[in-house]
Amino acid sequence: MSDPVDRLPQTRKSYESPTFDHPEVSPLALFRQWYDEAAGHVREPNAMTVSTLDEWGPSSRIVLLKGIDETGFMFFTDYDSAKGRQLRADPRVAVNFPWQDMERQVRIRGLAEEVAPEESDAYFAVRPRGSQIAASVSKQSQPVSGREQMQTEYDAAVAEFADTDVPRPGHWGGFRVRVFEIEFWQGQKNRFHDRWVFRRADGSHEPADLSQASAWSCVRLYP
Template sequence: MDHNIAKLRQDYNLKGLDEQDLHPNPFTQFRLWFEEAISAAVIEPNAMLLSTVSNGRPSARVVLLKSLDQAGFTFFTNYESKKAKEMESDPFVAITFFWKELERQVRIEGKIEKTTDQESSEYFAVRPRGSQISAWASAQSQQLGNRAELEERTRLLEERFEGAEVPRPPHWGGYRVIPHYFEFWQGRRSRLHDRLVYAKTDEGSWEIERLYP
Protein backbone atom coordinates (compact mmCIF):
# COMPACT_ATOMS: atom_id res chain seq x y z
CA MET A 1 0.00 0.00 0.00
CA ASP A 2 1.40 3.37 -1.05
CA HIS A 3 -0.28 5.47 1.64
CA ASN A 4 -0.27 5.37 5.42
CA ILE A 5 -3.98 5.17 6.21
CA ALA A 6 -3.45 6.36 9.77
CA LYS A 7 -2.09 9.67 8.46
CA LEU A 8 -5.03 10.39 6.18
CA ARG A 9 -6.98 13.20 7.79
CA GLN A 10 -9.03 16.24 6.88
CA ASP A 11 -9.67 19.14 9.22
CA TYR A 12 -13.11 20.77 9.01
CA ASN A 13 -13.37 24.54 8.98
CA LEU A 14 -16.43 25.61 7.00
CA LYS A 15 -19.12 26.29 9.57
CA GLY A 16 -20.40 25.75 13.08
CA LEU A 17 -23.81 24.63 14.28
CA ASP A 18 -25.48 26.39 17.20
CA GLU A 19 -28.77 25.58 18.90
CA GLN A 20 -30.26 28.93 17.91
CA ASP A 21 -29.60 28.08 14.25
CA LEU A 22 -31.83 25.01 14.35
CA HIS A 23 -35.46 24.96 13.29
CA PRO A 24 -37.68 23.41 16.00
CA ASN A 25 -38.97 20.89 13.45
CA PRO A 26 -36.30 18.36 12.40
CA PHE A 27 -37.95 17.71 9.04
CA THR A 28 -37.75 21.41 8.22
CA GLN A 29 -34.14 21.50 9.41
CA PHE A 30 -33.33 18.56 7.16
CA ARG A 31 -34.93 20.29 4.18
CA LEU A 32 -32.84 23.40 4.83
CA TRP A 33 -29.63 21.37 4.83
CA PHE A 34 -30.79 19.31 1.86
CA GLU A 35 -31.40 22.45 -0.20
CA GLU A 36 -27.93 23.68 0.73
CA ALA A 37 -26.48 20.36 -0.42
CA ILE A 38 -28.22 20.78 -3.78
CA SER A 39 -26.97 24.36 -4.07
CA ALA A 40 -23.43 23.17 -3.28
CA ALA A 41 -23.65 20.74 -6.24
CA VAL A 42 -23.22 17.69 -4.01
CA ILE A 43 -23.28 14.58 -6.21
CA GLU A 44 -26.49 12.68 -5.46
CA PRO A 45 -27.38 14.56 -2.28
CA ASN A 46 -30.27 12.13 -1.86
CA ALA A 47 -27.93 9.13 -1.49
CA MET A 48 -28.40 7.64 1.97
CA LEU A 49 -26.89 4.69 3.78
CA LEU A 50 -29.69 2.37 4.89
CA SER A 51 -28.75 0.21 7.86
CA THR A 52 -30.82 -2.81 8.84
CA VAL A 53 -30.51 -5.68 11.32
CA SER A 54 -31.30 -9.37 10.97
CA ASN A 55 -30.72 -11.90 13.74
CA GLY A 56 -28.58 -9.38 15.57
CA ARG A 57 -26.26 -8.77 12.63
CA PRO A 58 -26.07 -5.36 10.94
CA SER A 59 -26.24 -4.82 7.18
CA ALA A 60 -25.90 -1.59 5.22
CA ARG A 61 -26.12 -0.29 1.66
CA VAL A 62 -26.69 3.02 -0.14
CA VAL A 63 -30.16 3.73 -1.54
CA LEU A 64 -31.73 6.91 -2.92
CA LEU A 65 -34.24 9.09 -1.11
CA LYS A 66 -37.17 9.74 -3.44
CA SER A 67 -39.56 11.80 -1.34
CA LEU A 68 -39.78 13.50 2.03
CA ASP A 69 -42.71 14.83 4.02
CA GLN A 70 -43.67 15.24 7.67
CA ALA A 71 -44.39 11.51 7.86
CA GLY A 72 -40.95 10.33 6.83
CA PHE A 73 -38.30 9.50 4.24
CA THR A 74 -39.33 7.35 1.27
CA PHE A 75 -37.30 5.07 -1.00
CA PHE A 76 -38.16 2.25 -3.38
CA THR A 77 -36.76 -1.23 -3.87
CA ASN A 78 -37.46 -4.90 -4.55
CA TYR A 79 -39.71 -6.42 -1.87
CA GLU A 80 -37.89 -9.74 -2.25
CA SER A 81 -34.39 -8.33 -1.74
CA LYS A 82 -32.12 -9.04 1.22
CA LYS A 83 -32.82 -5.65 2.81
CA ALA A 84 -36.57 -6.13 2.41
CA LYS A 85 -36.42 -9.46 4.23
CA GLU A 86 -34.33 -7.88 6.98
CA MET A 87 -36.82 -5.03 7.39
CA GLU A 88 -39.65 -7.55 7.53
CA SER A 89 -37.98 -9.36 10.42
CA ASP A 90 -36.94 -6.15 12.24
CA PRO A 91 -38.64 -2.88 11.19
CA PHE A 92 -36.21 -0.57 13.01
CA VAL A 93 -33.63 1.00 10.69
CA ALA A 94 -31.16 3.88 10.41
CA ILE A 95 -30.39 6.12 7.46
CA THR A 96 -27.30 8.31 7.11
CA PHE A 97 -26.60 11.20 4.74
CA PHE A 98 -23.02 12.48 4.29
CA TRP A 99 -22.40 15.67 2.34
CA LYS A 100 -18.61 16.03 2.35
CA GLU A 101 -18.67 19.28 0.37
CA LEU A 102 -20.48 20.88 3.33
CA GLU A 103 -18.68 18.83 6.01
CA ARG A 104 -22.07 17.62 7.22
CA GLN A 105 -23.74 14.39 8.21
CA VAL A 106 -27.32 13.60 9.21
CA ARG A 107 -28.18 10.41 11.08
CA ILE A 108 -31.81 9.32 11.37
CA GLU A 109 -33.26 6.38 13.28
CA GLY A 110 -36.80 5.16 12.88
CA LYS A 111 -39.29 2.47 12.01
CA ILE A 112 -40.04 1.28 8.50
CA GLU A 113 -43.42 0.91 6.84
CA LYS A 114 -44.44 0.11 3.27
CA THR A 115 -45.94 2.84 1.13
CA THR A 116 -49.38 2.32 -0.37
CA ASP A 117 -49.73 0.55 -3.72
CA GLN A 118 -50.89 3.86 -5.18
CA GLU A 119 -47.75 5.68 -4.03
CA SER A 120 -45.54 2.91 -5.40
CA SER A 121 -47.35 2.85 -8.75
CA GLU A 122 -47.29 6.64 -9.11
CA TYR A 123 -43.54 6.75 -8.60
CA PHE A 124 -42.91 3.73 -10.83
CA ALA A 125 -44.82 5.44 -13.65
CA VAL A 126 -42.35 8.36 -13.74
CA ARG A 127 -39.18 6.25 -13.64
CA PRO A 128 -37.11 6.07 -16.84
CA ARG A 129 -38.22 3.16 -19.00
CA GLY A 130 -34.87 1.45 -18.57
CA SER A 131 -35.28 1.52 -14.81
CA GLN A 132 -38.79 0.12 -15.15
CA ILE A 133 -37.47 -2.79 -17.20
CA SER A 134 -34.66 -3.42 -14.74
CA ALA A 135 -37.17 -3.74 -11.89
CA TRP A 136 -38.60 -6.74 -13.75
CA ALA A 137 -35.25 -8.12 -14.90
CA SER A 138 -33.44 -8.19 -11.57
CA ALA A 139 -34.19 -10.91 -9.01
CA GLN A 140 -32.43 -8.64 -6.54
CA SER A 141 -30.02 -10.24 -4.06
CA GLN A 142 -30.39 -13.71 -5.62
CA GLN A 143 -27.40 -15.50 -7.14
CA LEU A 144 -26.68 -14.64 -10.79
CA GLY A 145 -24.68 -17.02 -12.94
CA ASN A 146 -23.17 -14.38 -15.22
CA ARG A 147 -23.76 -10.95 -16.70
CA ALA A 148 -25.02 -12.41 -19.98
CA GLU A 149 -27.95 -14.00 -18.17
CA LEU A 150 -29.08 -10.63 -16.83
CA GLU A 151 -28.69 -8.96 -20.21
CA GLU A 152 -30.73 -11.71 -21.89
CA ARG A 153 -33.52 -11.35 -19.33
CA THR A 154 -33.51 -7.60 -20.00
CA ARG A 155 -33.67 -8.12 -23.77
CA LEU A 156 -36.64 -10.48 -23.49
CA LEU A 157 -38.50 -8.03 -21.25
CA GLU A 158 -37.86 -5.17 -23.65
CA GLU A 159 -39.46 -7.31 -26.37
CA ARG A 160 -42.34 -8.26 -24.09
CA PHE A 161 -43.22 -4.64 -23.28
CA GLU A 162 -42.36 -3.13 -26.68
CA GLY A 163 -44.92 -0.50 -27.66
CA ALA A 164 -46.67 -0.68 -24.28
CA GLU A 165 -46.40 0.86 -20.84
CA VAL A 166 -44.35 -1.11 -18.36
CA PRO A 167 -46.52 -2.00 -15.33
CA ARG A 168 -45.14 -1.98 -11.81
CA PRO A 169 -43.95 -5.45 -10.78
CA PRO A 170 -45.85 -6.85 -7.79
CA HIS A 171 -42.54 -7.41 -6.02
CA TRP A 172 -41.42 -3.77 -6.27
CA GLY A 173 -42.48 -0.74 -4.24
CA GLY A 174 -41.75 1.80 -1.58
CA TYR A 175 -40.80 2.04 2.06
CA ARG A 176 -41.07 5.00 4.39
CA VAL A 177 -38.74 5.56 7.35
CA ILE A 178 -40.72 7.16 10.20
CA PRO A 179 -38.11 8.86 12.40
CA HIS A 180 -37.92 9.07 16.17
CA TYR A 181 -34.37 10.43 16.24
CA PHE A 182 -32.31 12.91 14.16
CA GLU A 183 -28.68 13.89 14.59
CA PHE A 184 -27.25 16.87 12.69
CA TRP A 185 -23.45 16.77 12.59
CA GLN A 186 -21.26 19.65 11.48
CA GLY A 187 -17.54 19.03 11.14
CA ARG A 188 -15.30 21.34 13.18
CA ARG A 189 -11.59 21.94 13.68
CA SER A 190 -9.52 19.38 15.64
CA ARG A 191 -12.40 16.87 15.71
CA LEU A 192 -14.41 19.10 18.08
CA HIS A 193 -17.49 18.60 15.93
CA ASP A 194 -20.99 19.94 16.58
CA ARG A 195 -23.62 17.25 17.20
CA LEU A 196 -27.18 18.37 17.80
CA VAL A 197 -29.97 15.83 18.10
CA TYR A 198 -33.76 15.76 18.08
CA ALA A 199 -35.36 12.99 20.14
CA LYS A 200 -39.10 12.38 19.91
CA THR A 201 -40.96 12.37 23.20
CA ASP A 202 -43.87 10.12 24.15
CA GLU A 203 -46.16 13.10 23.55
CA GLY A 204 -44.89 13.48 19.98
CA SER A 205 -42.85 16.66 20.41
CA TRP A 206 -39.13 16.98 19.70
CA GLU A 207 -36.45 17.68 22.31
CA ILE A 208 -33.13 19.13 21.17
CA GLU A 209 -29.85 18.46 22.92
CA ARG A 210 -26.12 18.69 22.19
CA LEU A 211 -23.78 15.69 22.34
CA TYR A 212 -20.06 15.54 22.93
CA PRO A 213 -18.25 14.98 19.61
Protein backbone atom coordinates in the same frame (compact mmCIF):
# COMPACT_ATOMS: atom_id res chain seq x y z
CA MET B 1 6.02 7.01 -2.49
CA SER B 2 3.68 5.07 -0.28
CA ASP B 3 0.17 4.05 -1.31
CA PRO B 4 -2.79 6.03 0.02
CA VAL B 5 -3.65 3.05 2.20
CA ASP B 6 -0.20 3.18 3.81
CA ARG B 7 -0.69 6.86 4.57
CA LEU B 8 -3.99 6.33 6.38
CA PRO B 9 -2.67 7.23 9.85
CA GLN B 10 -1.42 10.58 8.48
CA THR B 11 -4.51 11.26 6.38
CA ARG B 12 -6.29 14.10 8.05
CA LYS B 13 -8.60 16.85 6.94
CA SER B 14 -9.40 19.76 9.19
CA TYR B 15 -13.05 20.78 9.50
CA GLU B 16 -13.73 24.50 9.93
CA SER B 17 -17.41 25.14 9.43
CA PRO B 18 -19.32 28.02 10.96
CA THR B 19 -20.63 27.14 14.42
CA PHE B 20 -23.96 25.44 14.43
CA ASP B 21 -26.12 26.67 17.30
CA HIS B 22 -29.30 25.28 18.79
CA PRO B 23 -31.73 24.75 15.89
CA GLU B 24 -34.95 26.67 16.53
CA VAL B 25 -36.93 24.86 13.83
CA SER B 26 -38.56 21.46 13.40
CA PRO B 27 -36.43 18.52 12.24
CA LEU B 28 -38.23 18.61 8.89
CA ALA B 29 -37.47 22.30 8.38
CA LEU B 30 -33.82 21.81 9.31
CA PHE B 31 -33.45 18.77 7.03
CA ARG B 32 -35.00 20.69 4.15
CA GLN B 33 -32.60 23.59 4.75
CA TRP B 34 -29.56 21.31 4.91
CA TYR B 35 -30.74 19.37 1.85
CA ASP B 36 -31.08 22.61 -0.14
CA GLU B 37 -27.54 23.56 0.87
CA ALA B 38 -26.19 20.08 0.07
CA ALA B 39 -27.85 20.14 -3.34
CA GLY B 40 -25.43 22.88 -4.42
CA HIS B 41 -22.29 21.14 -3.13
CA VAL B 42 -22.71 17.40 -2.90
CA ARG B 43 -22.84 14.96 -5.81
CA GLU B 44 -26.03 12.94 -5.38
CA PRO B 45 -27.07 14.44 -2.03
CA ASN B 46 -30.03 12.06 -2.07
CA ALA B 47 -27.72 9.04 -1.74
CA MET B 48 -28.17 7.66 1.76
CA THR B 49 -26.93 4.61 3.58
CA VAL B 50 -29.70 2.37 4.89
CA SER B 51 -28.84 -0.14 7.58
CA THR B 52 -31.04 -3.12 8.35
CA LEU B 53 -30.92 -6.07 10.71
CA ASP B 54 -31.19 -9.81 10.45
CA GLU B 55 -30.25 -12.67 12.74
CA TRP B 56 -26.56 -12.24 11.87
CA GLY B 57 -26.45 -8.51 12.60
CA PRO B 58 -26.62 -5.23 10.70
CA SER B 59 -25.91 -4.66 7.02
CA SER B 60 -25.91 -1.44 5.05
CA ARG B 61 -26.07 -0.20 1.49
CA ILE B 62 -26.75 3.03 -0.41
CA VAL B 63 -30.18 3.82 -1.84
CA LEU B 64 -31.63 7.04 -3.24
CA LEU B 65 -34.02 9.23 -1.29
CA LYS B 66 -37.12 9.85 -3.41
CA GLY B 67 -39.28 11.93 -1.12
CA ILE B 68 -39.56 13.40 2.32
CA ASP B 69 -42.42 14.85 4.30
CA GLU B 70 -43.53 15.03 7.93
CA THR B 71 -44.08 11.25 7.97
CA GLY B 72 -40.54 10.32 6.94
CA PHE B 73 -38.02 9.48 4.24
CA MET B 74 -39.04 7.43 1.20
CA PHE B 75 -36.94 5.15 -1.02
CA PHE B 76 -37.70 2.41 -3.53
CA THR B 77 -36.33 -1.07 -3.85
CA ASP B 78 -37.11 -4.73 -4.41
CA TYR B 79 -39.23 -6.06 -1.55
CA ASP B 80 -37.68 -9.50 -2.08
CA SER B 81 -34.09 -8.18 -1.89
CA ALA B 82 -32.01 -8.77 1.21
CA LYS B 83 -32.95 -5.36 2.61
CA GLY B 84 -36.60 -5.79 1.62
CA ARG B 85 -36.89 -9.10 3.43
CA GLN B 86 -35.00 -7.77 6.42
CA LEU B 87 -37.23 -4.71 6.75
CA ARG B 88 -40.39 -6.78 6.39
CA ALA B 89 -39.17 -9.07 9.18
CA ASP B 90 -37.75 -6.30 11.39
CA PRO B 91 -38.62 -2.68 10.56
CA ARG B 92 -35.86 -1.19 12.71
CA VAL B 93 -33.65 0.88 10.44
CA ALA B 94 -30.85 3.46 10.45
CA VAL B 95 -30.14 5.97 7.69
CA ASN B 96 -27.10 8.16 7.12
CA PHE B 97 -26.55 11.05 4.73
CA PRO B 98 -22.74 11.39 4.39
CA TRP B 99 -22.39 14.95 3.16
CA GLN B 100 -18.63 15.25 3.66
CA ASP B 101 -18.38 18.01 1.06
CA MET B 102 -20.42 20.09 3.50
CA GLU B 103 -18.59 18.73 6.57
CA ARG B 104 -21.99 17.41 7.58
CA GLN B 105 -23.86 14.21 8.19
CA VAL B 106 -27.46 13.50 9.11
CA ARG B 107 -28.15 10.33 11.10
CA ILE B 108 -31.60 8.84 11.45
CA ARG B 109 -33.11 6.01 13.47
CA GLY B 110 -36.61 4.80 12.86
CA LEU B 111 -38.99 2.16 11.61
CA ALA B 112 -39.55 1.31 7.95
CA GLU B 113 -42.97 0.63 6.54
CA GLU B 114 -44.10 -0.12 3.01
CA VAL B 115 -45.66 2.82 1.21
CA ALA B 116 -49.16 2.51 -0.25
CA PRO B 117 -49.22 0.63 -3.60
CA GLU B 118 -50.51 3.79 -5.32
CA GLU B 119 -47.37 5.67 -4.20
CA SER B 120 -45.17 2.94 -5.68
CA ASP B 121 -47.26 2.95 -8.88
CA ALA B 122 -46.89 6.72 -9.18
CA TYR B 123 -43.11 6.67 -8.86
CA PHE B 124 -42.67 3.55 -11.02
CA ALA B 125 -44.62 5.26 -13.78
CA VAL B 126 -42.15 8.16 -14.02
CA ARG B 127 -38.99 6.02 -14.04
CA PRO B 128 -37.17 5.68 -17.36
CA ARG B 129 -38.42 2.69 -19.34
CA GLY B 130 -35.06 0.91 -19.14
CA SER B 131 -35.13 1.10 -15.35
CA GLN B 132 -38.69 -0.20 -15.32
CA ILE B 133 -37.66 -3.18 -17.40
CA ALA B 134 -34.60 -3.84 -15.24
CA ALA B 135 -36.78 -3.74 -12.11
CA SER B 136 -39.17 -6.21 -13.71
CA VAL B 137 -36.53 -8.81 -14.48
CA SER B 138 -34.10 -8.29 -11.60
CA LYS B 139 -34.38 -10.67 -8.66
CA GLN B 140 -32.36 -8.28 -6.54
CA SER B 141 -29.84 -9.92 -4.20
CA GLN B 142 -30.29 -13.41 -5.77
CA PRO B 143 -27.31 -15.15 -7.44
CA VAL B 144 -27.27 -15.02 -11.26
CA SER B 145 -25.13 -17.15 -13.58
CA GLY B 146 -23.75 -14.23 -15.58
CA ARG B 147 -24.32 -10.94 -17.37
CA GLU B 148 -25.57 -12.90 -20.39
CA GLN B 149 -28.42 -14.39 -18.42
CA MET B 150 -29.40 -10.91 -17.22
CA GLN B 151 -29.31 -9.55 -20.76
CA THR B 152 -31.41 -12.45 -22.11
CA GLU B 153 -34.07 -11.77 -19.50
CA TYR B 154 -33.92 -8.03 -20.17
CA ASP B 155 -34.32 -8.55 -23.93
CA ALA B 156 -37.27 -10.90 -23.35
CA ALA B 157 -38.99 -8.25 -21.23
CA VAL B 158 -38.35 -5.58 -23.88
CA ALA B 159 -40.13 -7.84 -26.38
CA GLU B 160 -42.91 -8.72 -23.95
CA PHE B 161 -43.74 -5.08 -23.21
CA ALA B 162 -43.03 -3.76 -26.71
CA ASP B 163 -46.55 -2.41 -27.19
CA THR B 164 -47.53 -1.63 -23.61
CA ASP B 165 -46.49 0.27 -20.54
CA VAL B 166 -44.28 -1.75 -18.23
CA PRO B 167 -46.42 -2.69 -15.24
CA ARG B 168 -44.93 -2.23 -11.79
CA PRO B 169 -43.82 -5.65 -10.59
CA GLY B 170 -45.45 -6.61 -7.29
CA HIS B 171 -42.02 -7.23 -5.75
CA TRP B 172 -40.89 -3.65 -6.31
CA GLY B 173 -41.99 -0.65 -4.27
CA GLY B 174 -41.25 1.94 -1.65
CA PHE B 175 -40.43 2.05 2.01
CA ARG B 176 -40.96 5.03 4.24
CA VAL B 177 -38.55 5.46 7.16
CA ARG B 178 -40.55 6.90 10.03
CA VAL B 179 -38.26 8.66 12.46
CA PHE B 180 -37.86 8.64 16.22
CA GLU B 181 -34.36 10.14 16.32
CA ILE B 182 -32.49 12.43 13.92
CA GLU B 183 -29.07 13.96 14.45
CA PHE B 184 -27.47 16.84 12.57
CA TRP B 185 -23.66 16.85 12.66
CA GLN B 186 -21.43 19.71 11.57
CA GLY B 187 -17.62 19.42 11.53
CA GLN B 188 -15.63 21.90 13.57
CA LYS B 189 -12.01 22.77 14.35
CA ASN B 190 -9.96 20.34 16.44
CA ARG B 191 -12.55 17.61 15.97
CA PHE B 192 -14.72 19.57 18.41
CA HIS B 193 -17.78 19.14 16.24
CA ASP B 194 -21.35 20.37 16.69
CA ARG B 195 -23.97 17.67 17.16
CA TRP B 196 -27.65 18.33 17.73
CA VAL B 197 -29.96 15.37 18.13
CA PHE B 198 -33.76 15.54 18.04
CA ARG B 199 -35.36 12.88 20.23
CA ARG B 200 -38.98 12.40 21.19
CA ALA B 201 -39.94 15.03 23.79
CA ASP B 202 -41.91 12.40 25.74
CA GLY B 203 -38.93 10.01 25.84
CA SER B 204 -40.63 7.38 23.67
CA HIS B 205 -39.08 5.63 20.70
CA GLU B 206 -42.20 5.84 18.58
CA PRO B 207 -41.85 7.66 15.26
CA ALA B 208 -43.34 11.16 15.26
CA ASP B 209 -44.35 13.98 12.92
CA LEU B 210 -41.13 15.64 11.76
CA SER B 211 -42.83 19.00 11.22
CA GLN B 212 -44.11 19.33 14.80
CA ALA B 213 -41.29 21.05 16.71
CA SER B 214 -43.12 20.43 20.01
CA ALA B 215 -42.94 16.64 19.53
CA TRP B 216 -39.15 16.81 19.74
CA SER B 217 -36.51 17.87 22.22
CA CYS B 218 -33.20 18.94 20.75
CA VAL B 219 -30.03 18.16 22.71
CA ARG B 220 -26.39 18.99 22.04
CA LEU B 221 -24.03 16.00 22.27
CA TYR B 222 -20.30 15.96 22.90
CA PRO B 223 -18.57 15.30 19.60
